[in-house]
Amino acid sequence: MTENHVAQPPPAAVSPQTALPVMLEIAEVRRENATAKTLLISLESAEDQPGLILETFTPGQFVMVWVPRMDEKPYALSYLEEGRAGITVHRRGPFSKRLCEMRAGERIGLRGAYGRGFWDVGERAPGASAAIIGGGCGMAVLAPLAERLPEATLVQGARSADGLFFTDRFPGQVIFTDDGSAGRHGLPTEWLVEAVADGAVEAVYTCGPEPMMARVVELCRGAGLPCQASIERYMKCGIGVCGQCDCDGRRVCVEGPVFSGEELARMPSFGRRRRDKTGRQIPVE
Amino acid sequence: MSTPDATGPNLSVNLCGIKLGNPTVLASGALGMTRALIQRVARSGAGAATIKSVTVRPRQGHNNPTVIAYEAGMLNAVGYSNPGADEAGREFADIDRLSIPVLASVVGEDAGEFAAAAERLMPCGFAGLEIPLSCPHTPGYGTLAGHGTPEATEQITRAVRAVTDRPLFVKLSPNVPGISELALAAIEGGADGICAVNTLGPGMIINVEAREPVLGFKMGGVSGPALRPVAVRCVYDVATALRRHGCEAPIIGIGGISTGRHALEMMMAGASAVGVGTAVYSRGIEVFGKITQELRQLCRRLSINSLDEARGAALQ
Ligand SMILES: Cc1cc2nc3c(=O)[nH]c(=O)nc-3n(C[C@H](O)[C@H](O)[C@H](O)COP(=O)(O)O)c2cc1C
Ligand code: FES
Numbered sequence: 001m002t003e004n005h006v007a008q009p010p011p012a013a014v015s016p017q018t019a020l021p022v023m024l025e026i027a028e029v030r031r032e033n034a035t036a037k038t039l040l041i042s043l044e045s046a047e048d049q050p051g052l053i054l055e056t057f058t059p060g061q062f063v064m065v066w067v068p069r070m071d072e073k074p075y076a077l078s079y080l081e082e083g084r085a086g087i088t089v090h091r092r093g094p095f096s097k098r099l100c101e102m103r104a105g106e107r108i109g110l111r112g113a114y115g116r117g118f119w120d121v122g123e124r125a126p127g128a129s130a131a132i133i134g135g136g137c138g139m140a141v142l143a144p145l146a147e148r149l150p151e152a153t154l155v156q157g158a159r160s161a162d163g164l165f166f167t168d169r170f171p172g173q174v175i176f177t178d179d180g181s182a183g184r185h186g187l188p189t190e191w192l193v194e195a196v197a198d199g200a201v202e203a204v205y206t207c208g209p210e211p212m213m214a215r216v217v218e219l220c221r222g223a224g225l226p227c228q229a230s231i232e233r234y235m236k237c238g239i240g241v242c243g244q245c246d247c248d249g250r251r252v253c254v255e256g257p258v259f260s261g262e263e264l265a266r267m268p269s270f271g272r273r274r275r276d277k278t279g280r281q282i283p284v285e
Numbered sequence: 286m287s288t289p290d291a292t293g294p295n296l297s298v299n300l301c302g303i304k305l306g307n308p309t310v311l312a313s314g315a316l317g318m319t320r321a322l323i324q325r326v327a328r329s330g331a332g333a334a335t336i337k338s339v340t341v342r343p344r345q346g347h348n349n350p351t352v353i354a355y356e357a358g359m360l361n362a363v364g365y366s367n368p369g370a371d372e373a374g375r376e377f378a379d380i381d382r383l384s385i386p387v388l389a390s391v392v393g394e395d396a397g398e399f400a401a402a403a404e405r406l407m408p409c410g411f412a413g414l415e416i417p418l419s420c421p422h423t424p425g426y427g428t429l430a431g432h433g434t435p436e437a438t439e440q441i442t443r444a445v446r447a448v449t450d451r452p453l454f455v456k457l458s459p460n461v462p463g464i465s466e467l468a469l470a471a472i473e474g475g476a477d478g479i480c481a482v483n484t485l486g487p488g489m490i491i492n493v494e495a496r497e498p499v500l501g502f503k504m505g506g507v508s509g510p511a512l513r514p515v516a517v518r519c520v521y522d523v524a525t526a527l528r529r530h531g532c533e534a535p536i537i538g539i540g541g542i543s544t545g546r547h548a549l550e551m552m553m554a555g556a557s558a559v560g561v562g563t564a565v566y567s568r569g570i571e572v573f574g575k576i577t578q579e580l581r582q583l584c585r586r587l588s589i590n591s592l593d594e595a596r597g598a599a600l601q
Contacts, residue, residue, distance in 0.1 A: 017567075019354035023494035049494075050356075064350070068497040072349035107494060237352035241315050241566040242363065243337065249321030278343040279318050279376075280368035 019239050021066040021109025022049040027084055028104055034162040036137060037100045038078060038088045041110065051111045054080065059145035060117030060207075060230050060258040063087065064238045066109030071095045074235050074253070076141035077113060085110070088140035088165065114238050115257050118145050121203045121226045131155060131201045133188050133216055135208020139165035141230045141257075142207050146170055153201070157188035157208065189215045196223045203227070210284045214271030217261045227261035233274055244279065294584035295591040296577060298332065298558050300535050301452035301477040303386045303412045305332035305558060307577040308548060308592060312539050312562035313338055313390040313415060313456070314363065316570070320376055320383075327385040330574030332558065335415055336377060338390040341402045343369035347422075348501035353490065358509025358541065359563045360488055362422040362502035365392060370405035381410030388454070390415045394425045396444035404448045413451050416441065418467075419458030419483035421506045427483070433458050435470035442474025454537060456480035457519070459512070464519045465526030472527070478535045479527075480560065481519045485512045485540075509541050509563035516540025517554045524555020524597055543567055545579025552592060553599040 028040040046052050057080055065087060066072040073095055079086030089099045102108065121130075130152040134142045139156055143166055146154050154173040158164045161182035164175065174191055175183025184190075189212060195201040196219060206216045207230040220227035233252040236244040240254035248267040250256060264270045273281045298305040311334035316322040323334045346366025353360050367373060370391070380387045389411040391402035399416055407414065418438055420427030431437055442455055455471035457464055459482040468479045484506020490499045498504065520538040527534055538556030542548055543564035551559050564572045589595050 017354065018356055019352075019566075020490065021350070021353075021492060021499060023492055045494075066350060066499070068492070068495040070348070071501070109492065109495065109499075236349060236363065236366075237566075239352070239354065239566055240570070241359070241563065242352055242361075243316040243318035243322050244366075246319045246322050249319070249325050251316075251322075275318075277345045278366055278368045278372075279337075280343065280372050 018050045019111055019237070020049075020051045021064065021072070021111045022046055022051040023107045023109050026102055026104050026106050026108065029102065032088055032165050036088055036090045036165065038086050039099065039102060039108070040079060040084050040086045041108065043083050043085060054085065054113060057113050058117030058119070059148060060141060061113035061115050062238075062257060063110045063112035064114070064235070065099070066111070067095065067098055068109065070098060072109070074114075074232075074238060076230070076257075078140040078143045080144060088137065088143075090137035090140075112238065115253055116255060118205055118228050118230070118258050121228070129200070129202035131192065131195060131204045133157075133192060133204060133206040133208070134165075135188060135212045136163065137165070138207030138209070138230070142205065143169065145205055153195075155188045155191045157212070158182075187212065189219065192216060192219050196225070201225065206230075210271050217264050217270075220261050221265060228258050229261070229264060230257045231259065231270065232257065234277060244275070246275065293581050294589055296581060296584070298592060300333075300537070300558055301413070303333065303452055305386065307332040307580070308552065308558040309573045309576050310388075310537055310558050310560045311335055311573070312560035313417065314361070315562040315565050317390075318367075320380065323380075323387060324383060325570060326573065327383055329571050330577055331385060331561075332573075332577075333386045333388060333412070335388040335390050335560070336373070337367060338365055338392045338417060339367045339370050339373040339402055339406060340365060340392055341370050341398050341405070343367065343372065350500055351502075351505075353499055354509075354566060355490060358507055358511040359566065360486075360490055360500060360505040360507055361484065362487070362500045362505030364423050364502060365420065365426060370402045374405050374409055377406070377409045377411070379410055381412070386412030388413045388415050390417060390456075391445075392417055392420070392426055394430060396441045399441050400444045400448045403445050407449050407451060411451065413454060413477075414445070414449055415454040415456050415480055416445055417456035417480075417483055419456055419460075421458065421460055421484060421487045422502055422504055428458050428460060433461055433467065435466050438467050438470040439474035442471050442476050446475030452477040454478045454480045456483055457523070458483050459485050459515045459519050459540070465522045468523040468526055469530065472530075472532055472534055476534065478537065479523055480537045480539060481523050482512070482516045482540050484508045485515055509567070510543075511541070513541025513547065517551060520551060520556050521554040521600065524600055528555075528597070528600065542576070543572065545576050545581070545583050548576050548580050549583055549595060552595045553597070555597045555600055557592075557596060
């Protein structure tokens, strides 16, 4: 339906030969809100350890983060600046709790960046008419994109004021909270309904809770707007070989994590089902 | 796909009645977690596919990192994570509707568990069944549970044989002094064919900054290019032994295959078909079609008209 103005998604990123974690020092730890911190990681000692490919980083790509003797999990890069990369960690389970306890000077392992990030949807959607819609820690995935598209409208939704991300980093953003404690009371999808009605938006990028993204994708389809969403699935290899991250025949780690609205429309599990560590299908929260 | 093109060599294979359009088979553990991914593997040109090994009860497997790639291949210690035979039975229901034959893979801690998992899965419509007795990195299973002895091999094979009439393949470890003895024990137990080999090792990679092995389980099976010459020799040994005993059981050769040349090499060592796992990483999911295309060209250049001519060509 919207094929005519959706640029072709780029092919999945080419795999590097090695996929081994590179141990790097945490340069700075920043508190983002009541439950999330950013670890800014120095890339200084990266050169003599193969495993990092950051020159070709596109917003939306992720790294596998290794804590020795514990676990390894995917995190989107929320910052990539001269000599430093950042991940923003929302505290929920034991692994993220451990990451949030880390201090400057400690080391963690990174490999990547992997996967397909957001791509340019073409000339019909210059920055000014694009919308970036984030919910909760989906903001970490979207932040580097918002930096590359400074004219786009950034809309953030959170449960309450103390769950907001990057309010200083992106001062012009539109804020929604579930409880009305900051910005507008309600969901960021309400903004999209209005913007679509006003014809004020030409393309949408989103990341957040899957029900929210499913609603965004549905609204965009209804309005014929190109849309991209970054989804999350449990991962093991991160490099397309184990099949753990499957979502309806697509490997989220290489063919995703960013998918177009058209692709998601053909993925019945999107917004409904994911797989646990055993591979069993369970409902998305 | 099973009809060879007018000029090309005949690449079709008959594995104990299972008909493959070409000899490439998805190896167990790569991608084969879901029906949808197996369907993609079929579309990318594989001759057949094997599911990731399933146990009776669900297993979480080892902690990450479970799969890492280094300059000569891959190390994995996934630890048989799987949703259990009941859930897998739902995942793979009516698997015979796919365009290629699909092999089940089941494991257990003892012969009874192997048989129970096979009994639950085979009604899904699998074309055949593979039993790995050879995982080197999961306590309670494979070589860590003594499944790699001739006695255990025969006993487990016999137990599984009793619950299925479909072609049964026993998957062997390269980490044994005499792989051909194990192959003969499997045949004695009622196997129709042999898969050789599972991963090598286990091996270990240590990160020197962290002063820690990288894999969550510390050690893991080696696959990919590093394994290939070992796998070729194992297949050669097994083929020689089977031939000596007048046994025609087919061999699926697995280990480091990523090109048509590698596939032909493996067949010259005695394999009828070739398993492909790690090369999904190095060459993408399209690797099956690529290998088949390369194999076709190579056979043409070497005036090989059918794979029967190549099979075992390097054996004494
Ligand atoms: C990530 C991964 C998972 C695997 N899981 C299984 C498994 O569950 N059952 C099994 O029999 N073999 C398993 N294997 C072994 C492969 O089937 C194959 O025997 C081995 O990797 C050698 O082939 P390759 O070099 O083409 O990968 C696994 C291999 C890899 C790399
Ligand atoms: S995590 Fe292994 S294929 Fe995606």
